[in-house]
Amino acid sequence: MLKKKGLGVAAAVAAIALVATVFTTSSASAAGCDAYSKWKGTGTVKVFAGIRDPEATIMEGVFQQFTLCTGIKIAYEATDQFETLLPVRVKGGNAPDIAIIPQPGLVTTMVNTGKAVPVTAAVLKNIDTYYNPAWKTFTTVKGKVYGAPFGASSKSLVWYSPAQFKKLGVTAPKTWADMEAIAAKFKAAGATPWCAGIESGAATGWPATDWIEEMVLRELGPDQYNKWWKGELKFSSPEILGVLNKVAAWLGTSAQVGDLKSVATRRFQDAGVPGLKDGTCGMLQQASFYASMFPAGTKFGPGKDADAFYLPATNTKFGSPIEGGGEFPVAFSKRKEVGFVQDYLSSPVYGTPRAALGGWTSANSGIPLSSYKDPVLKVVAASLQAKKGAIVFDASDLMPTAVNGAFWKEMTKFYAEGKSMKDVAAAIDANW
Amino acid sequence: MITWSSLFDTSWPKIAQILIVLALFFGFYGIAFAAGARVRGKAQNKLALVLFLGPAIVLALTGLGIPAIQTFIESFKNADSSQWIGFANYTHAIKDPDTRLAFVNTMLWIVITPVIATSIGLALATMLNKMKREALAKSLIFMPMAISFVGGSLIWNLMYQYQEPNRPQTGLIGQIFMWLHLTPQHVLLWSPWNNFFLMAVYIWGTTGFGMVILSAAIKNIPKEIEEAAQLDGASGFRLFRTITVPMVKTTIIVVLTTAMVGTLKLFDVIHTMTGGNFKTDVLSNRMFDEIFVYLNNGRGSALAVLIFLGVLPITYYNIRSIRAERNH
Numbered sequence: 001m002l003k004k005k006g007l008g009v010a011a012a013v014a015a016i017a018l019v020a021t022v023f024t025t026s027s028a029s030a031a032g033c034d035a036y037s038k039w040k041g042t043g044t045v046k047v048f049a050g051i052r053d054p055e056a057t058i059m060e061g062v063f064q065q066f067t068l069c070t071g072i073k074i075a076y077e078a079t080d081q082f083e084t085l086l087p088v089r090v091k092g093g094n095a096p097d098i099a100i101i102p103q104p105g106l107v108t109t110m111v112n113t114g115k116a117v118p119v120t121a122a123v124l125k126n127i128d129t130y131y132n133p134a135w136k137t138f139t140t141v142k143g144k145v146y147g148a149p150f151g152a153s154s155k156s157l158v159w160y161s162p163a164q165f166k167k168l169g170v171t172a173p174k175t176w177a178d179m180e181a182i183a184a185k186f187k188a189a190g191a192t193p194w195c196a197g198i199e200s201g202a203a204t205g206w207p208a209t210d211w212i213e214e215m216v217l218r219e220l221g222p223d224q225y226n227k228w229w230k231g232e233l234k235f236s237s238p239e240i241l242g243v244l245n246k247v248a249a250w251l252g253t254s255a256q257v258g259d260l261k262s263v264a265t266r267r268f269q270d271a272g273v274p275g276l277k278d279g280t281c282g283m284l285q286q287a288s289f290y291a292s293m294f295p296a297g298t299k300f301g302p303g304k305d306a307d308a309f310y311l312p313a314t315n316t317k318f319g320s321p322i323e324g325g326g327e328f329p330v331a332f333s334k335r336k337e338v339g340f341v342q343d344y345l346s347s348p349v350y351g352t353p354r355a356a357l358g359g360w361t362s363a364n365s366g367i368p369l370s371s372y373k374d375p376v377l378k379v380v381a382a383s384l385q386a387k388k389g390a391i392v393f394d395a396s397d398l399m400p401t402a403v404n405g406a407f408w409k410e411m412t413k414f415y416a417e418g419k420s421m422k423d424v425a426a427a428i429d430a431n432w
Numbered sequence: 433m434i435t436w437s438s439l440f441d442t443s444w445p446k447i448a449q450i451l452i453v454l455a456l457f458f459g460f461y462g463i464a465f466a467a468g469a470r471v472r473g474k475a476q477n478k479l480a481l482v483l484f485l486g487p488a489i490v491l492a493l494t495g496l497g498i499p500a501i502q503t504f505i506e507s508f509k510n511a512d513s514s515q516w517i518g519f520a521n522y523t524h525a526i527k528d529p530d531t532r533l534a535f536v537n538t539m540l541w542i543v544i545t546p547v548i549a550t551s552i553g554l555a556l557a558t559m560l561n562k563m564k565r566e567a568l569a570k571s572l573i574f575m576p577m578a579i580s581f582v583g584g585s586l587i588w589n590l591m592y593q594y595q596e597p598n599r600p601q602t603g604l605i606g607q608i609f610m611w612l613h614l615t616p617q618h619v620l621l622w623s624p625w626n627n628f629f630l631m632a633v634y635i636w637g638t639t640g641f642g643m644v645i646l647s648a649a650i651k652n653i654p655k656e657i658e659e660a661a662q663l664d665g666a667s668g669f670r671l672f673r674t675i676t677v678p679m680v681k682t683t684i685i686v687v688l689t690t691a692m693v694g695t696l697k698l699f700d701v702i703h704t705m706t707g708g709n710f711k712t713d714v715l716s717n718r719m720f721d722e723i724f725v726y727l728n729n730g731r732g733s734a735l736a737v738l739i740f741l742g743v744l745p746i747t748y749y750n751i752r753s754i755r756a757e758r759n760h
Contacts, residue, residue: 084724109727112512202707202725258596261618264709265594402511402726409530412709416621431726 033069035349038122041337044073048089048096050082051151051327055359062354066344072337090115095332098341100150102327103397104138105404110330111141117331118144120339126346130366132384134391138398139328147328148346152363154380155210155287155323155394157308159195161276172302172309176218179283179312186282187255194250195281196257197266198415205408207268208415209396211251211285213323214311215243221318222390229395231403231432235425244421251285252414264416269293276306285311287325288361288380301375308376310383321390322383325397326363355381363391406431500740507733511726521734531735533711534718540627541634541698541714546691549635550684553642558672560643561650570647574640581637585704588633592705594618623711630712633701638694642687649683650676682757689750693743715739 051059056078063074077096079085083106086099090113101107110116119127124145127136131149139147158179165171165182168189173179183193198207217225220239227233233240251257258281272284273293284290288308291300298305313320329345331338344350348366355362355371363384372378384391396404406428413419413427468479506513507521525531556573560566576584593603597615601607606616619629653676661675677684699716702708708717715735723732 087727202703202721204707204709261621262594262596265618265621402728405721405726409709416710417623 032065036066036069036344039066039070039072039340039344041070041072041340043335043337044075045335045337045341046075046077046097047100047329047341048077048079048082048086048098049100049327050079050102051100052078052080058357058359059354062350062357065353066341066350070340072340074341086110087113090332097333097335097338098329098331098345100327100329101147102325104147104328104393105398105401107139107147107328107330108141109401110332111146115332116146117334117338118146119148119331119342122339122343123148123346126343130346130348130364132363132387132389132391134393135326135363138326138393139330147330148342149363150327150329150345151360152324152326152384153288153361154383155325156214156311156321156383157286157288157290157380158311159272159276159284159286159290159306159308160282161279161305162303162307163305164276164279164282167279172307173312176312176314183256183282189279191279192256192258192275192281193283194257195272195275195284196251196263197268197271198263198412199265199267203408204264205410205412206396207271207286208251208411209404209407210287210323210394211247212244212411213392213395214285215247215250215314216240216395217321217323217390217392218314218318219243219246222321222392225392225395229398231399234432235428236422241422241425244425248414248421257281260415260418264412288377291374291376292359300377304375308379310379319389321392322386323394324363324384324391325394400432402431403428503733503736506729507737509730509733511728511730513729517730521730522738524731525734525738530713531718534708534713534715537627537711537713538696538698538715541631541695542692544628545631545634545638545695546688548631549638549691550642550646550688552635552639553687554646554677554680554684556639556643557647557650558676561647570640570644573643576637577640579637581634581700582704584637585633585701588636589620589705592619592629594620620706620712621710626706626710626712630701630705633705634695634698638691642691645687646680646683649680653679682753685753686750686757689746689753692746693750696739696743696746715742 056076060074060076063076067073083103086101086106087109089095090110095115099110101110107116127145127148135149135152136145138149139145160172168182168185170182170185173182186193196207198205200206213225216228220228220243224233224239228240235241235244249256252260254260257263268286270293272281272286272290273295275281276284290308291306294300294306300306300308310320329342331342346364348364351362351364351367352371354360355367356373358372358374358377361372361377361381361384365385365387367381367385369378369382369385372381396407399407410419410424410427414421414424419427464483468476468483471479508516508518510517560569563569579587590602591604593606594616595601595603595606597610601610601616603616605619609616620626622629657679658671658675661671666674697716698714699720702712702714702717703720706712708714708721713721716739719732719735719739722728722735
């Protein structure tokens with residue numbers, strides 16, 4: 001959840017202003033309701049999620065149009081304790097109508113409580129029409145689909161400062177070797193080649209698990225990747241251990257990321273800010289939502305204040321695979337209004353106006369790319385919309401919660417205590 | 433139609449829910465007392481007993497008794513409490529290196545923090561006794577008690593914050609290191625000393641409590657005894673050792689054992705400052721992680737039971753001391 005509060009602060013300010021205009025124009029013309037004509041109902045649908053402000057305010061602003069046209073109210077509630085509270089609420093018989101769940105693993109847990117309801121035919125049609133088939137598999141439990149994709153992000157990005165790149169006379173790399181060459185140039189210029197920080201409260205360590213996932217995907221390919229998170233390929237297997245050691249050489253030495261202990265205590269939000277801009281560190285591997293960590297007024301794109309490039313493949317065997325993340329609205333009620341809201345959230349009817357407000361991306365190919373104003377987000381959305389090609393989900397979020405938790409903690413030990421990757425792998429395996 | 437569940441519907445404003453519950457509570461008791469006032473004779477006594485004890489028993493059972501029993505039962509079940517697995521959770525607690533570390537750290541906490549907090553509290557209470565502006569000094573020392581441990585931990589986190597030596601220091605401790613021409617340290621990563629830096633936060637927060645209680649006890653020492661001792665030539669440390677300490681012994685024990693129970697349940701400092709990372713985990717934080725991070729209800733419940741078993745003898749001793757004090 002911490003990983004998905006994707007939103008540029010700058011975009012937020014602009015967005016709030018835009019939301020205001022959306023209201024005024026839409027309430028004036030009933031014509032704006034054409035797209036909503038298939039949904040009509042009464043009452044309130046309670047939506048519960050971990051998505052908080054400023055994203056929540058923008059989202060609720062978009063919902064206004066839905067309510068105006070359909071008569072269905074959406075009561076949105078957000079908390080930063082979502083993963084803790086949702087199971088408690090569902091177990092206590094106080095489930096929301098819809099929960100927007102960012103981890104497929106948690107979706108499975110919720111389905112196993114017997115309280116979750118499979119998606120309606122309309123939602124299924126949305127998934128088949130608009131999304132890469134991979135998305136459907138993330139929330140399929142025992143042959144039934146439970147979640148309609150909502151927001152999505154790409155994790156396979158590297159953030160950099162175009163000004164610093166210009167100073168070194170380099171441009172965004174296309175291959176792994178080019179990227180290594182740039183890292184070497186940063187090193188020669190006296191900077192730390194990579195920015196890194198993995199502190200994140202109770203979830204400390206998760207950014208490091210992302211680095212491992214990117215490398216497993218690139219070195220071993222999507223098939224092995226999927227075997228890995230299913231537990232069929234152990235952490236201590238020669239394949240995965242080899243990848244762990246590759247990451248240790250890439251982002252696990254003081255020559256590459258500076259003092260290793262500092263990596264363990266630096267907040268992930270602070271990893272690239274202000275380091276990228278002032279040139280103390282060169283590049284940051286982090287998901288698309290990292291855009292929201294830059295100060296207000298930051299302009300994104302090549303030649304602007306900050307930009308991101310696709311983390312290159314390490315070899316040519318698997319094309320350009322993407323590690324994505326996303327949220328899935330899961331229903332806990334069979335009321336027709338609940339199905340309508342789920343349908344709405346997974347359709348371009350929500351996605352297109354939301355994308356136009358900035359700071360948000362989706363894997364929905366029904367949303368015209370022109371809706372995305374921000375150049376970085378446009379690149380991300382284009383890669384997520386691709387119907388072909390390998391898109392895998394955050395592996396640690398797919399693993400059982402116990403393994404995921406151990407994965408975070410053990411990666412933290414690698415940085416904070418100098419634990420060897422071999423011992424790290426063995427300790428994580430003990431949790432399967 | 434108004435049903436019970438609709439009264440607690442989350443779409444109602446919270447304040448309305450609170451008001452409804454309060455109205456129900458006072459309404460019920462208003463009627464009960466009005467009825468009770470009309471009853472005369474022997475029945476009145478029994479009715480009073482039921483009226484006053486009843487709710488307390490019901491609340492203690494539903495809020496404490498039943499959950500405790502349920503936790504005990506679930507400690508013998510698997511992660512989602514769907515299968516019996518015998519003592520597996522307990523053997524895991526003993527064998528798992530991370531949990532074992534939490535045990536060791538908790539022991540360190542129980543032995544060290546209450547002793548230091550109580551000693552400092554006793555020293556302060558003695559020194560501040562009859563001093564000018566005693567109340568002001570005491571309120572200042574007591575002040576951290578008014579801050580929640582989460583707030584206190586965040587403050588101390590900032591003080592401990594590490595910056596590389598060539599950067600401006602943002603943490604007080606780092607700056608002190610710089611002034612002394614030493615290299616700043618990651619105090620929160622510096623195992624095993626990081627445990628002591630965390631204990632400092634807890635001691636800072638609880639010393640005031642011990643001081644206030646001990647100060648009250650010291651003020652209760654009869655003047656005659658002190659004067660007699662002074663006439664016999666005792667003063668300073670000797671007076672403290674032979675008169676003050678023995679006279680407030682039971683209070684010291686109560687303060688110590690209360691602090692011990694407190695440290696055994698200690699959670700907020702660890703959760704806020706290190707999240708149990710860097711070899712600083714303690715049992716109660718481990719319990720939280722097992723239940724809410726790893727979603728393993730069985731292991732978490734087993735740890736809860738173990739913590740409860742640890743608290744039990746201390747609490748027993750505590751209550752006995754308080755009783756002895758009263759009979760004194």
